[in-house]
Amino acid sequence: MGAAEVISNTRNASAGGDKPPLIDIRNLRVTFPSGGAEPKAVLKGIDLAVQPGEIVGLVGESGAGKTTLARSILGLPPSPGRIAGGEVHFEGRQILSLSESELRRLRGRRLSVVVPNPRAELNPLLKVGDQIASMAKIHLGVAGKEARRMALEILREVQIPDPERRMDAYPHELSGGMAQRVVIAMALICSPAFVISDDATSGLDVTVQAQILALLAKLAAEHGSAMLFISRDVGITAHFCDRIAVLFSGEIVEIAPREPLFLEPAHPYTLMLLAAFSHSPKLRDSWTVPDTDRRRERSAGCQYADRCPIAQPVCRTLRPPLAEIGPGHFVRCYFPVRHA
Ligand SMILES: Nc1ncnc2c1ncn2[C@@H]1O[C@H](COP(=O)(O)OP(=O)(O)OP(=O)(O)O)[C@@H](O)[C@H]1O
Ligand code: SF4
Ligand SMILES: [Mg+2]
Structure with missing residues (x-):
C-alpha cells in the first residue's frame, strides 16, 4: 500500500460516512513533559470524525489517552500536556486556533462534556x-x-x-x-451539536449506570446531539454506539461500525478487550495476555507488539498503517485476525 493510499484510507476511516462530518479531528498530537529531552507522546496522530447525530464509542484501558483526547478536542489538554500538532474542525471552524473567549462561547452552547x-x-x-x-x-x-x-x-x-x-x-x-x-x-x-461523555457513570452503582447511559443516549438522540462516548468498558458501547474506536497507547488501532467490531474484531488488542467479556474459554485463552509490559512505550513499530500473541519481526520495526479490511472497518495491524 502506498503512502497516498494510506492517508486517503485514514481520512475515510475517520469519517464514518460520505456526508461532511460535524467534527473532524485530524492528526491530533499531544505531548506531556517527560523530564527527559523528548516529551512523551500521549496522542500520536488521532484521526476521527463524527457525523451529525452519530454516537461514536471510544474505548481503551486506563492511560490510553481517552481523557486527553476528550479535553484536547475542546482545546484544553490536561495540564501540563500540550497540543503538539493537528487540527479539530467543528461547524466550519478550526477549534484549536480559536481565542480563549471564542472557545468559552462554544463550550456549553455547541459542545459540552459530561464527566x-x-x-x-x-x-x-x-x-x-x-x-x-x-x-x-x-x-x-x-x-x-x-x-x-x-x-x-x-x-x-x-x-x-x-x-x-x-x-x-x-x-x-x-x-x-x-x-x-x-x-x-x-x-x-x-x-449542543456535540456531547462528549467521558466515563460519565463510573463510580455509580451498576444498575444506576445502565439507566443513566440509556437516558443519555436517548436524550442525545432527542436533542439531535452527536456524541463521543468514552468508556473503559467495551461491552457498554455495544448497547448504543453506532461506531466504535479502540484506542491503545494514544493510537486508534481499530474503528468500525458496531456489528463488525463485535462480530469480526480484527486487532489483537480488540480481541483481548472482548475476551474479557466473553464466555468462550477459547477466546479468552487465545487473546488474554499477561499484563507485564502495559506501560512500556515502543519507539518504533506497533505499540502493541510487546503484548501481542501473534507478533512477528516486522511488527517491531515499522508502525502499521490504519488499513480498511471491510466497509468502514479499519485496523492498524499487519496481521488482522480473519473470521471464518
Ligand atoms: N498530568 C500528567 N502528567 C504527565 N503525564 C500525564 C498526565 N496526565 C496524563 N498523562 C499521561 O497521559 C496518558 C493518558 O492519560 P489519560 O488520562 O488521557 O488516560 P485515560 O485513557 O483517560 O485513562 P482512564 O481510563 O484512567 O481515565 C497517561 O498514560 C499518562 O502517561
Ligand atoms: S501489527 Fe503485529 S504486533 Fe501489532 S497488533 Fe498486529 S500482529 Fe500484533
Ligand atoms: Mg480518563
Whole structure:
C-alpha cells in the first residue's frame, strides 16, 4: 500500500460516512513533559470524525489517552500536556486556533462534556435549578423566567423524581445518580451539536449506570446531539454506539461500525478487550495476555507488539498503517485476525 493510499484510507476511516462530518479531528498530537529531552507522546496522530447525530464509542484501558483526547478536542489538554500538532474542525471552524473567549462561547452552547464525579462539577452553594437555568441564560440569552422553565423541563427529561422540588435542592441533597442527571441536564439544555461523555457513570452503582447511559443516549438522540462516548468498558458501547474506536497507547488501532467490531474484531488488542467479556474459554485463552509490559512505550513499530500473541519481526520495526479490511472497518495491524 502506498503512502497516498494510506492517508486517503485514514481520512475515510475517520469519517464514518460520505456526508461532511460535524467534527473532524485530524492528526491530533499531544505531548506531556517527560523530564527527559523528548516529551512523551500521549496522542500520536488521532484521526476521527463524527457525523451529525452519530454516537461514536471510544474505548481503551486506563492511560490510553481517552481523557486527553476528550479535553484536547475542546482545546484544553490536561495540564501540563500540550497540543503538539493537528487540527479539530467543528461547524466550519478550526477549534484549536480559536481565542480563549471564542472557545468559552462554544463550550456549553455547541459542545459540552459530561464527566464522572458530578459533585465536583456542581457549585455546592447554588440550587441546582439555578445552575441549570444559568446555562440557558448565558449561552442562549433567554430571560430568567424562561430559563427556569427550560431548567424544569430538562429536569423532567432526565427523569429526576419530583423535579419541581429538586429545582430548589442543593447538590449535597442529591444522590450520586441524581447529581449525574443534573450534570447531564446542564450539558443538554442548550441542545449542543456535540456531547462528549467521558466515563460519565463510573463510580455509580451498576444498575444506576445502565439507566443513566440509556437516558443519555436517548436524550442525545432527542436533542439531535452527536456524541463521543468514552468508556473503559467495551461491552457498554455495544448497547448504543453506532461506531466504535479502540484506542491503545494514544493510537486508534481499530474503528468500525458496531456489528463488525463485535462480530469480526480484527486487532489483537480488540480481541483481548472482548475476551474479557466473553464466555468462550477459547477466546479468552487465545487473546488474554499477561499484563507485564502495559506501560512500556515502543519507539518504533506497533505499540502493541510487546503484548501481542501473534507478533512477528516486522511488527517491531515499522508502525502499521490504519488499513480498511471491510466497509468502514479499519485496523492498524499487519496481521488482522480473519473470521471464518
Ligand atoms: N498530568 C500528567 N502528567 C504527565 N503525564 C500525564 C498526565 N496526565 C496524563 N498523562 C499521561 O497521559 C496518558 C493518558 O492519560 P489519560 O488520562 O488521557 O488516560 P485515560 O485513557 O483517560 O485513562 P482512564 O481510563 O484512567 O481515565 C497517561 O498514560 C499518562 O502517561
Ligand atoms: S501489527 Fe503485529 S504486533 Fe501489532 S497488533 Fe498486529 S500482529 Fe500484533
Ligand atoms: Mg480518563
